[in-house]
Amino acid sequence: MNVIKDKLLSKSAYSHDIDVSLDQIDIADWLFNLPEAEYLRCCIPDHIGCGATFTDDGRKMSINVEKIGTGLVIQHYVAEEATPSYCRMNSISDVFTPTGERTQVNVIWELIAESIDGNRTRYTNQVTCHPTDAFMTFIEQHGQSFEDAAEARQAAGGDHNHRETPKFAESIARHAQAKSASKTAA
8 A cells, every 4th residue: 555645635633631740641551451432432423443453563553443524434553653651653544435435544643642740741632644545546536636635634534633632631641540549559
């Protein structure tokens, strides 16, 4: 699958502050141990399912199924970097249209935690989407310009990211607080 890196289909980044210190946060642990019910709560009704697995060569992978705009998207996020304060996930994502047609896009998902003072952390959810050669063929076959496709994807992706970011941040905070409480109890 050829990703067209010099074309940007969409990009959005939203932040949300949480009342947990950075040293308590572990985004990678949260992401790869995220219960499906918690994932669903993070963007109702868009989030449909999630799971964690590995690539054939042993890299961590997060599978997310969600609706973005009118498309059903199956994301196969492979960890390029996975640390307590930063994860960079890369997916060749399958997109199914309302008519059942299928294409693919490249999605880079960055989950970022930064200290904003001793007891507070800013979580940023950044999503960047590039077309693939399959996507370019798909829009050409459907008489759609890249500019129109990018405008639609930017609107849908930005709306989705705006709604899920605060809920992801609060979920990461709860995960950190639960881990901290279990260490204290031990």
